[in-house]
Amino acid sequence: MSLFSRFLDGWRKYRKPGYYEKFDYHWTMTVDLDKCTGCEACMMACQAENNIPVVGEDEVARGRELQWIRVERYWEGEYPNARLRFMPMMCQHCDAAPCETVCPVSATYHNQDGLNTQIYNRCIGTRSCAVYCPYEVRYFNYYDHGWDSPLEQQLNPDVTVRGKGVMEKCTFCIQRIRQAKDLAKDDDRRRVQDGEMQPACVQTCPTKALVFGDRNDPESQVSLSMDDPRSYRVLDELNTDSSVFYLKKVDA
Amino acid sequence: MTNNVVGLFHDPESALTAAGELKGAGFESLEIMSPVPIHGVEKVLGKKKSVIKNFTFTGALIGGMSGFALAAGTAVLYPHPVGGRPIITMPPFLIISYELTILFGILATVLGFIVSSRLPAFRNRVYVPEAAVDKFVVTAPCDDAEHYQRAKAILNAAGAEQVRKIRGDDL
Amino acid sequence: MTTPTERNDLGYNDIHEDVVRSIVKTGPKYYIALATAGSVTLLCFFFPWFYQLYYGIGAAGMNHPGVWGTYLSSFIFWIGLSHSGTLLSCVLHLTNSSWRKAMYRSAEAMTLFSLVVAATYVMVHVGRPWFIHWALPYPNQMELWPNFRSPLLFDVMAIATYITGSTIFIYMGSIPDFAAVRDRTSGWRNTMYTLLSLGWRGTDKEWHRLHWAYTFLAVLIIPLAVSVHSIVSWDFAMSIVPALHQTIFAPYFVVGAIYSGTAGIVTVMFVLRKTMGFEQYITKLHFDNLGKLLLVLSLIWTYINAVELFTGWYSGSSEEYEALGYKLFGFYAPLYWEMILFCAVAPLLMFSTRFRTSFVPMLILSIAINIGMYTERFLIIATSLSRQYLPDAWGVYVPSLVEISIMVGSFALFTTLFLVFVKIFPSVSMYEVKETMATPKIEPLAPASGSPA
Numbered sequence: 017m018s019l020f021s022r023f024l025d026g027w028r029k030y031r032k033p034g035y036y037e038k039f040d041y042h043w044t045m046t047v048d049l050d051k052c053t054g055c056e057a058c059m060m061a062c063q064a065e066n067n068i069p070v071v072g073e074d075e076v077a078r079g080r081e082l083q084w085i086r087v088e089r090y091w092e093g094e095y096p097n098a099r100l101r102f103m104p105m106m107c108q109h110c111d112a113a114p115c116e117t118v119c120p121v122s123a124t125y126h127n128q129d130g131l132n133t134q135i136y137n138r139c140i141g142t143r144s145c146a147v148y149c150p151y152e153v154r155y156f157n158y159y160d161h162g163w164d165s166p167l168e169q170q171l172n173p174d175v176t177v178r179g180k181g182v183m184e185k186c187t188f189c190i191q192r193i194r195q196a197k198d199l200a201k202d203d204d205r206r207r208v209q210d211g212e213m214q215p216a217c218v219q220t221c222p223t224k225a226l227v228f229g230d231r232n233d234p235e236s237q238v239s240l241s242m243d244d245p246r247s248y249r250v251l252d253e254l255n256t257d258s259s260v261f262y263l264k265k266v267d268a
Numbered sequence: 269m270t271n272n273v274v275g276l277f278h279d280p281e282s283a284l285t286a287a288g289e290l291k292g293a294g295f296e297s298l299e300i301m302s303p304v305p306i307h308g309v310e311k312v313l314g315k316k317k318s319v320i321k322n323f324t325f326t327g328a329l330i331g332g333m334s335g336f337a338l339a340a341g342t343a344v345l346y347p348h349p350v351g352g353r354p355i356i357t358m359p360p361f362l363i364i365s366y367e368l369t370i371l372f373g374i375l376a377t378v379l380g381f382i383v384s385s386r387l388p389a390f391r392n393r394v395y396v397p398e399a400a401v402d403k404f405v406v407t408a409p410c411d412d413a414e415h416y417q418r419a420k421a422i423l424n425a426a427g428a429e430q431v432r433k434i435r436g437d438d439l
Numbered sequence: 440m441t442t443p444t445e446r447n448d449l450g451y452n453d454i455h456e457d458v459v460r461s462i463v464k465t466g467p468k469y470y471i472a473l474a475t476a477g478s479v480t481l482l483c484f485f486f487p488w489f490y491q492l493y494y495g496i497g498a499a500g501m502n503h504p505g506v507w508g509t510y511l512s513s514f515i516f517w518i519g520l521s522h523s524g525t526l527l528s529c530v531l532h533l534t535n536s537s538w539r540k541a542m543y544r545s546a547e548a549m550t551l552f553s554l555v556v557a558a559t560y561v562m563v564h565v566g567r568p569w570f571i572h573w574a575l576p577y578p579n580q581m582e583l584w585p586n587f588r589s590p591l592l593f594d595v596m597a598i599a600t601y602i603t604g605s606t607i608f609i610y611m612g613s614i615p616d617f618a619a620v621r622d623r624t625s626g627w628r629n630t631m632y633t634l635l636s637l638g639w640r641g642t643d644k645e646w647h648r649l650h651w652a653y654t655f656l657a658v659l660i661i662p663l664a665v666s667v668h669s670i671v672s673w674d675f676a677m678s679i680v681p682a683l684h685q686t687i688f689a690p691y692f693v694v695g696a697i698y699s700g701t702a703g704i705v706t707v708m709f710v711l712r713k714t715m716g717f718e719q720y721i722t723k724l725h726f727d728n729l730g731k732l733l734l735v736l737s738l739i740w741t742y743i744n745a746v747e748l749f750t751g752w753y754s755g756s757s758e759e760y761e762a763l764g765y766k767l768f769g770f771y772a773p774l775y776w777e778m779i780l781f782c783a784v785a786p787l788l789m790f791s792t793r794f795r796t797s798f799v800p801m802l803i804l805s806i807a808i809n810i811g812m813y814t815e816r817f818l819i820i821a822t823s824l825s826r827q828y829l830p831d832a833w834g835v836y837v838p839s840l841v842e843i844s845i846m847v848g849s850f851a852l853f854t855t856l857f858l859v860f861v862k863i864f865p866s867v868s869m870y871e872v873k874e875t876m877a878t879p880k881i882e883p884l885a886p887a888s889g890s891p892a
Contacts, residue, residue, distance in 0.1 A: 030344055030355035079502030079834045088831035105829065112352030114679055120591040121573045122583070125348040138583075140573055141496065141566015143506040144591055147824060148678045152832035156506055156566065158497030180495035181566025251828055254679055257352065303451060303619070304874045305646040316647045324655045338576060342584035350588055360588045363670070364596055370663045371600040374656060378607055381652035385645045388637035395640050400619035402451030402873075 034111065039130035041197075041208065042231035042259070043188050045218070046241040047104055049264040051225035054102035056087050058217035058226065062106075065189060065216035067175045069161030082155045084186040085217050104226070106217070107132060107153045107186035108250065108258035115145035115154065123183075129193065130231075130259060134185055141181040150251050151258075154185045188228070189215035210236040231259075270409040272394045273416055275423030276430040280306045283404035286426035288312045293422055295408040295415075301399035320380035327376020328369045335368030336361055394434050403429070451873050457717075458616070458865045459623045465862065468714075476854040484848025487841045488563055496566050498841045505824045505836025510564035512816035513846055516699070517557035517853075518598070518671055519692070519812065523700025524550030525605040526664035529657035540871035541720040545711055546704050547609040548864065552856040553703075554602045556849050563845060575599075590673040597667045604660050609864070611653055614639050615646075616865040631863075668696040675819065682751060682762035682823040691743045698736040698782070699812035705729050705805035707857075709798060711866065720867055723796040730795030733808070737786035744783065758828055766822040770835050774814050775822075781811030 029035075062068065062085045071081055085106035092099045109132045116124050116132065123138035124145055146154040160180040163171065171177060174191035178184050196213035200206050210229050218226040229238030241247075246263040277283035280302065287298050291312065298313060300306065310316060339361040347355045382388070399405040406423065410416050410433075420431045491498040501508045524546040531543065562568040574585050574595050585592050618639035621632035639645060672692035675683040685691075705726065712721040751763040766775055785807055788794045795801065821836050838846075860866070 026344065027356070030347070033354050034352045035347065035349035035355055075497075078500075079504070080497065081503070086831070088829065090830070103831075105831070110352075114351065117351035117353060117586075117588050118590060118677070119350075120585055120589040120595065121570075122348060122350065122586040125350050126352070138573065139567070140570045142564070142591055143501070143566065144589075144674070146506040147680060150679055150828045152504060152827060152829055155503070156501075157495070158501070159495040180497075183566075254828075300643045301641045302643070302646070303615075303641060304870050305650060306643065309643045309647075313643060316644065318648055318651045320648065320651045320655060324659070328659075339587035342576065343587065346582055346584065350586060353588060357588050360590075360593065363593050363666075364587050366666060367593070367596040367600050367663075370659050370666075371596075371603060373659045374600070374604045374607055377652050377655045377659070378611070381611070381648055382637075385648035387639065387645070390633070390638050393638070393640065397622040399641050400615075400622055401455045 036126075036128065036130075039232065040128045041193075042130040043109070043193065044130075044229065044231040044238050044242060044259045044261065045106075045188070045215075046227045046238055046244075046247070046261045046263060048225040048227070048241075049101075049103060049262055050246070051223045052087075052102045052104060053223055053225075054087055054089065054100070055222060057220050057222060058085050058104060059083055059087060061216040061220035062186070064170075065172055065175070066187070067171050067177050068184075069157075069163070071159075071161060075158070080156075080158050082157070082161075082184070084153070084155070084184070086153075103250075103262070104217075105151060105153060105250075106260065107188075108151055108256065108260045109186075109188060110256035110258045112255060112257045114148040114150065114254075114256065118144045118148045120144075131188055131190060131193075132185075133190065134183060134187065136176055136178050136182050136184065139182045141183065143183065145183055150254055150256065154183050157182050157184065189213075192216075207233075210238075271411065271416070272407050272434045273410050273419040273423070274394065274396055274405055274407045274432050274434055275419075275426070275428035276396065276398060276432070277404040277406065277426070277428055278402075280308075280404050282427040283406050284308060284312050286423050286428065287406045289422050289426060290406065290408050290419060293418065295410070295419060297409055299394070299407045301396060301405040301407065303400055303402055303404075306404070318380075319384050320377060323376045323380025323383070324373050327379070328373035330376075331372025332365050332369035334372070335365035338368070339364040396432070396434075407434075451876070454720075454867075454869055454872055454876075455619060455623075457720075458867055458869050459620055461717075461866060462620060462862055463624060463628070469858070469862075473855065473858045476851050476858055479851035480848055480855050482848070483844045484852050487844045487848070491563070491841055492568070498839065500837050500839035500842055502834060502836055504827060504832050504834040505821060507820050507824060508836055509817060509838045509842045509846060510560055512813065512820050513849060514557050514560040514564060515671055515692070515816040515819075516813050517553045517560060517849070518668060519696035519699045519816070520703045520809070521550040521553035521557065521601075521605070521700065522664055522668060522693075522696035523704050524548070524553075525608055525660055526550075526697065527701065527704070529608075529660045529664075532653070532657045533661075540875055541717070541867055542704070542708055542725055543871075544609070544612065544864065544868045545707055545861075545866050547605060547612070548857060548860045548866070549700075549703060549707055550605045551602070551609055552853050552860070554598065554605065555856060556853050558598060558602065559852070560849065590670065590677045593670040594674060597663075597670045601663060601667045604656070604663055608653075608656050608660055610635075611649070611656060612868060613864055614649065615641060615870045616868060619869055620865055665693055668693045675823075680823050680827055681756070681758035682766065682826075683819070685747060685750070687743060687746055687750070691747065694736060694739050694743060695812060695815065698733070698740050699809050701729060701733050701736060702805040702808035702812070705733070705801055706809070709802045709805075711861075712798075717867060720872060723798075726798060726801050727792070727795045730789045730801060733805075734786060734789040737782060737789075737808075741783040744779075758826075762823060762826045765826045766818065769822065770825070771818055771822050775818055778811045778814040778818065781807045782815065785811075 066084060068082050068084060085104055088103040088105050090101040092101060111130060113132050116126060120142060121138055121140055123135045125133060127133050143156055146156060157178050157180050192213045192215060196208045200208045210233060214228050218228040227238050227241045229236040231239055233239060242261040244263050246265050247261045249258050249261055275286055283300055287300055290298055300309060340356045343355050394407050396405045408419055410419055416433055423431045499508055528543040528547055562571055565571060576585055614636055617632045617636035621629060621636050624632060669689035672688035676685055676688035678684060708721050711717055751759045785804060825835055826833055
């Protein structure tokens with residue numbers, strides 16, 4: 017009987033969609049499009065923080081740039097009345113991510129913090145995750161990219177340098193999250209407090225258009241921000257259950 | 269090692285007739301070697317039952333179960349949630365199970381074939397190379413010269429082109 | 440059934456001699472062909488591949504929206520080509536169609552080698568092929584297993600099963616022929632065939648067992664082959680990319696696979712007939728039957744294409760509209776209309792019996808169909824990936840020289856493997872061709888001799 021009930025318990029647990037009752041932290045970002053000026057400082061900050069290689073002019077012309085966050089530009093209307101819209105686009109850390117299911121070697125999975133993680137060591141480079149991602153935010157290392165001396169001196173020691181044939185994407189600066197969690201653990205096992213850590217893009221945004229935090233904490237800035245009536249998720253109709261919310265006042 | 273009498277025939281019908289008559293004359297463990305499968309052998313030499321289907325069925329069954337066990341077991345051993353799906357995700361695991369059903373079914377069929385037809389056999393056995401080209405050959409073990417003469421008479425009467433004895437200098 | 444009159448002049452022995460001759464007697468033409476195919480493989484396939492291994496996938500033309508390219512379309516193409524060999528052979532075996540018998544051995548070989556080339560393409564495709572074994576389920580120290588939820592892993596399992604199954608199927612069917620060739624060869628060939636034939640003697644019991652084993656294999660392989668290409672289609676259909684996320688993809692791919700595979704068989708049969716001197720065994724009848732099959736398949740294929748367009752249009756979603764319009768009138772539109780011409784319009788010629796029974800037009804059409812089918816696989820990937828949800832990430836993918844070279848080289852690789860095959864395997868199934876012929880007439884009896892030979 018006990019074996020049977022153990023089996024039944026396991027079955028219930030493992031047949032539960034999503035597996036986690038609740039993530040330890042549920043890291044979430046909001047992007048206030050009404051505040052975004054399209055300055056692309058977030059892109060630069062990300063490049064510096066995450067050791068993203070500069071691929072060079074030719075490779076960019078071939079569409080092989082690496083940018084974990086990009087600012088998409090959309091024009092509305094014709095010339096005299098043209099308006100420019102910006103939309104920063106980074107990995108949406110979907111809770112029902114299409115990219116995770118397709119990886120044959122489980123190089124990308126969902127961790128206990130609700131993050132969509134990418135394991136560079138495990139990646140064999142089928143690039144299927146990039147196809148399955150509707151947001152097109154996964155970038156592939158087509159070559160081994162180097163850094164001209166002395167630029168290699170400024171690499172972030174906390175972030176892996178990726179080799180050729182590996183997929184990479186925004187991690188919500190997982191190295192900073194880990195550091196904050198470690199500090200919090202050392203400091204009497206408390207939880208990471210709101211605003212204690214920020215990804216590089218959030219830290220650098222001059223207009224504070226980006227807000228980052230733990231959705232599980234109802235008092236956090238991001239929880240308040242994502243409950244804003246302007247809030248929506250990109251391609252929400254695909255049911256990816258993404259963790260990035262965009263705020264935009266609909267023009268009347 | 270037993271001695272054998274072999275008769276070479278030009279067509280399957282007379283080979284079958286000869287085999288039938290040999291059988292009627294009390295010869296046992298007859299074999300017919302032929303370049304093509306002969307239809308109607310079972311009428312003469314008796315119906316054969318092959319165990320291959322049991323192998324195939326068992327293999328497919330084991331394959332189906334082990335396919336699901338492989339997928340579900342490994343997922344449970346190292347649970348990492350993927351795409352908001354359950355750890356034991358039925359539809360894809362059933363596909364794995366389906367593929368392994370067929371794989372194990374195929375391998376078991378081969379095993380069944382090898383076991384039931386007593387192959388591979390690299391030891392010396394009664395064999396007539398012409399049987400692979402265009403002759404239909406009836407073979408029967410026979411112990412002594414008297415048996416051999418009897419068999420030879422029957423084979424010749426049925427229209428054998430040639431009758432040989434194999435591995436029997438003392439006949 | 441074949442009309443026996445066609446082959447009345449041939450005896451069992453003639454076939455035997457013809458087939459043994461095709462294995463043992465090797466002319467200079469064969470060596471020239473083998474050397475050419477081998478060196479083209481080396482130069483066009485392996486050399487660019489090593490270059491790509493060294494520098495990274497960047498050697499190919501893939502870019503940001505178009506992360507999949509011709510490597511994958513070639514993979515589907517080769518898997519598709521593999522479909523008519525073993526699958527067709529199994530169906531015809533179970534339905535007792537005797538016209539299959541002269542050609543099925545080479546058709547099965549085609550399956551096997553297409554699969555080998557396809558499996559090689561997987562390694563060419565991935566970014567880090569030196570870790571490709573991580574996609575296989577084997578116990579390891581890290582206790583880490585592959586992700587069985589991934590359509591790509593279904594592929595791994597299905598193709599591994601398919602390669603195993605079709606190797607066993609072709610081998611099983613060849614055992615009696617290995618035995619027949621064994622007795623006529625000497626030296627290393629004799630040793631090889633002795634081992635390969637497992638000591639087959641052709642006794643009634645062995646034939647009985649072989650028949651059943653072969654039938655069970657055929658029964659198992661038909662659902663396997665259908666599942667293999669369904670699974671390949673799910674690599675695409677399980678995504679949420681507009682124009683890839685289609686329910687009809689599984690039957691579409693299966694039909695497309697059989698279609699291109701059958702066309703491939705026509706090509707191979709034509710070549711075999713001309714080069715190996717098998718004019719008596721591969722006849723107009725085979726081309727006629729294959730032509731009918733091709734015609735039916737082309738009609739089904741056209742229908743599914745129409746349905747695909749219709750459902751895309753009927754969905755009414757802007758992404759589907761965009762993907763559809765791009766496919767029909769966008770950057771790749773000339774390729775699309777070429778595909779329609781080669782795979783939907785040109786095959787209508789086969790309504791004419793005269794066309795079906797003429798060898799050279801059938802050869803040209805079969806090649807055209809396969810060019811069209813290759814284009815189809817390319818378009819499925821290229822057009823869909825170029826127009827996905829976010830317009831900012833739209834782009835165009837064009838194959839690079841390395842990719843084109845590897846594609847050419849893959850055909851040479853296939854040819855090399857096939858050339859090696861015809862010298863090892865009896866490329867016409869002797870015992871089954873013998874079966875279709877009238878049994879030898881009784882000649883005046885020679886005086887029987889009782890002495891041991």
